[in-house]
Amino acid sequence: MSLVRSPARSGAGHAFFAILGRDIVATGRELPIFLAQVGLQPLFLLFIFGKILTTLGYATGDYAKLLFPGIVALTAALTGLQSTALPLVVEFSWTKEIEDRLLAPLPTWLVGVEKMVFAALRALVASLVMFPVGIGVLGSIPWRLGGLGLLVAVLILGALIGAAIGLTLGTLVPPNRIQIMFALILTPLLFTGCNQYPWPSLSHLRWFQVITAMNPITYVSEGMRAALTPFIPHIAPWICLVGLLVSLAVFASLGLWGFLRRAID
Amino acid sequence: MPDVKVTAVTPDTAIDVVGLVKRYSNSPVNAVDGISFSVRRGECFGLLGPNGAGKSTTIGVLTTRIRPTGGSAFVDGVNVVADPVRARSRIGVVPQRNNLDRSLTIRQNLLFHARYHGVPAGQRNARANALLAQFALTDRADDKPDRLSGGQAQRVMIARALMHSPPVLFLDEPSTGLDPAARLFVWDRIRELAESGVTILLTTHDMDEAETLADRVGIIDHGKLLALDTPQALTHSLVGSATLDVVVHFDGAFPSSAQASARPSPTAEISPRPDGDVLAELGQLDGVVRVERIAPDGPGLRARLYLTGDPARLVAPVAELVATCGGKLSDVRLGTPTLEDVFIHLTGRALR
Ligand SMILES: Nc1ncnc2c1ncn2[C@@H]1O[C@H](COP(=O)(O)OP(=O)(O)OP(=O)(O)O)[C@@H](O)[C@H]1O
Numbered sequence: 001m002s003l004v005r006s007p008a009r010s011g012a013g014h015a016f017f018a019i020l021g022r023d024i025v026a027t028g029r030e031l032p033i034f035l036a037q038v039g040l041q042p043l044f045l046l047f048i049f050g051k052i053l054t055t056l057g058y059a060t061g062d063y064a065k066l067l068f069p070g071i072v073a074l075t076a077a078l079t080g081l082q083s084t085a086l087p088l089v090v091e092f093s094w095t096k097e098i099e100d101r102l103l104a105p106l107p108t109w110l111v112g113v114e115k116m117v118f119a120a121l122r123a124l125v126a127s128l129v130m131f132p133v134g135i136g137v138l139g140s141i142p143w144r145l146g147g148l149g150l151l152v153a154v155l156i157l158g159a160l161i162g163a164a165i166g167l168t169l170g171t172l173v174p175p176n177r178i179q180i181m182f183a184l185i186l187t188p189l190l191f192t193g194c195n196q197y198p199w200p201s202l203s204h205l206r207w208f209q210v211i212t213a214m215n216p217i218t219y220v221s222e223g224m225r226a227a228l229t230p231f232i233p234h235i236a237p238w239i240c241l242v243g244l245l246v247s248l249a250v251f252a253s254l255g256l257w258g259f260l261r262r263a264i265d
Numbered sequence: 266m267p268d269v270k271v272t273a274v275t276p277d278t279a280i281d282v283v284g285l286v287k288r289y290s291n292s293p294v295n296a297v298d299g300i301s302f303s304v305r306r307g308e309c310f311g312l313l314g315p316n317g318a319g320k321s322t323t324i325g326v327l328t329t330r331i332r333p334t335g336g337s338a339f340v341d342g343v344n345v346v347a348d349p350v351r352a353r354s355r356i357g358v359v360p361q362r363n364n365l366d367r368s369l370t371i372r373q374n375l376l377f378h379a380r381y382h383g384v385p386a387g388q389r390n391a392r393a394n395a396l397l398a399q400f401a402l403t404d405r406a407d408d409k410p411d412r413l414s415g416g417q418a419q420r421v422m423i424a425r426a427l428m429h430s431p432p433v434l435f436l437d438e439p440s441t442g443l444d445p446a447a448r449l450f451v452w453d454r455i456r457e458l459a460e461s462g463v464t465i466l467l468t469t470h471d472m473d474e475a476e477t478l479a480d481r482v483g484i485i486d487h488g489k490l491l492a493l494d495t496p497q498a499l500t501h502s503l504v505g506s507a508t509l510d511v512v513v514h515f516d517g518a519f520p521s522s523a524q525a526s527a528r529p530s531p532t533a534e535i536s537p538r539p540d541g542d543v544l545a546e547l548g549q550l551d552g553v554v555r556v557e558r559i560a561p562d563g564p565g566l567r568a569r570l571y572l573t574g575d576p577a578r579l580v581a582p583v584a585e586l587v588a589t590c591g592g593k594l595s596d597v598r599l600g601t602p603t604l605e606d607v608f609i610h611l612t613g614r615a616l617r
């Protein structure tokens with residue numbers, strides 16, 4: 001075998017995209033399974049709350065319009081979270097298979113950024129799939145071309161925030177306690193993110209409104225409503241965007257800090 | 266630090282470690298406790314030590330995965346702490362534990378590794394094919410890693426580490442858990458690599474492996490480097506050039522009988538003189554460096570004499586001395602000291 005060092009294309013950017021390519025190849029085959037996995041919960045939420053309850057008359061038809069943006073928001077955030085948290089725990093403490101990527105010639109924190117970017121891509125795919133699913137389940141979905149720019153921005157930020165929260169959980173929670181953490185964190189996240197109700201309507205439940213204001217998913221839901229259903233009272237888009245950017249900054253920093261702690265002893 | 270040394274990374278030094286210290290955050294003791302050594306370019310260097318000695322920790326620091334508490338480390342002239350990204354492009358790493366990418370096939374494991382390291386697309390396939398062939402993996406190329414045996418996984422990890430042609434290769438216990446044939450296969454590949462000019466740092470707790478593969482061996486225990494030299498020099502300087510194993514019986518206990526050997530210490534009660542005296546007197550003989558009692562695996566007093574001169578010349582004087590002590594020499598075996606003997610000499614206990 002020749003020992004001659006091949007003229008390697010070096011550069012962190014190249015390694016970054018190679019690692020992203022690895023993730024796409026590694027999970028590409030599982031795309032249908034993945035979609036079933038992340039799509040089932042929102043599908044049922046839409047079906048029960050948006051279709052069954054309105055058909056039975058326990059909720060008005062307008063409720064489906066209110067619910068749909070919230071469910072898309074939820075799908076983006078939770079899929080992002082699930083795409084980083086558990087895989088990281090497995091790769092760091094169990095299969096150790098992330099090690100070969102940690103030995104690639106790029107700064108270690110960039111490997112963490114790649115994890116987030118890939119998880120956000122998955123989350124975007126999943127939330128986009130919610131649109132045809134919504135049409136199928138509800139018959140029609142609220143839609144506004146004028147809100148497209150805001151919708152894209154909110155979804156991307158929401159997906160990234162979910163991924164950043166997952167990165168934080170997956171690296172800071174001890175591996176043997178991740179299951180418990182999931183149970184303790186996912187359910188509150190799921191019900192305090194204003195996915196099933198608009199935030200301004202909580203004004204006479206002040207304490208709960210304050211709690212929901214601390215859940216980053218609230219700003220995804222409200223941003224989605226601003227984009228798709230502006231006639232429903234919602235938090236102003238600029239406040240949503242600021243809330244999302246602040247949440248992203250906080251959780252991305254925490255998550256990358258946790259990632260570095262796990263990656264380098 | 267006692268041996269303060271301005272890091273003199275000469276062009277022919279591939280690895281330079283100075284006063285390396287690592288204390289894990291949850292530990293009260295140093296896992297690596299002030300280790301210094303350097304490895305020449307093209308050399309095969311072995312770190313020999315028992316479980317928990319600090320071998321993997323040392324490799325972890327050199328491969329940028331562990332941040333040292335103190336000291337410095339250079340690989341291929343690159344400071345691994347200050348410039349880990351550049352250091353990573355110079356090294357291949359074969360870890361102690363299987364860390365193959367389970368979502369990818371064997372071939373994809375090699376190809377993606379090459380992509381991470383920026384090997385041009387045109388070279389990746391040819392290189393993967395060559396390495397798969399060299400490591401006898403061609404027919405497993407499209408399998409997933411979870412279907413491989415331990416020995417096959419080990420070969421894949423070595424092949425993967427070589428995909429970007431690193432000038433320095435780290436092998437953490439490359440043959441632990443392999444059967445004898447797989448071990449010899451891996452040893453042959455390591456030798457080929459060493460001959461082709463790759464600098465190799467390997468760890469092992471197997472002295473055969475260290476003796477066979479390494480140009481120089483560092484003996485490490487409790488995070489400290491106890492000795493460092495060629496295997497020959499280590500054995501000669503520390504425990505002489507030859508060994509003479511003797512079995513001595515004293516009157517009552519000879520010839521050995523089944524019951525005698527079943528008793529806990531047959532010689533102790535029957536021998537007219539305490540064993541210690543015989544051993545002490547053997548130690549006084551000309552040419553005997555040291556005498557060590559060997560755990561008895563049969564009746565009689567067993568001892569290993571470490572010698573400087575020709576062992577055959579000592580057989581007669583030893584027999585004579587034993588006779589004057591009232592004993593009888595019943596077995597004599599000539600041997601050469603191994604690194605195991607060196608390790609016992611340095612630490613007072615066996616390696617395994
Ligand atoms: N992540 C860690 N956190 C705390 N202590 C550690 C960690 N890794 C290793 N140690 C401790 O550091 C010491 C050296 O461990 P190391 O893995 O370097 O030994 P080793 O020589 O490679 O042993 P082995 O032959 O068993 O692989 C041991 O006492 C071990 O318990």
Ligand SMILES: [Mg+2]
Binds near residue numbers: 320321361437
């Ligand atoms: Mg080890």
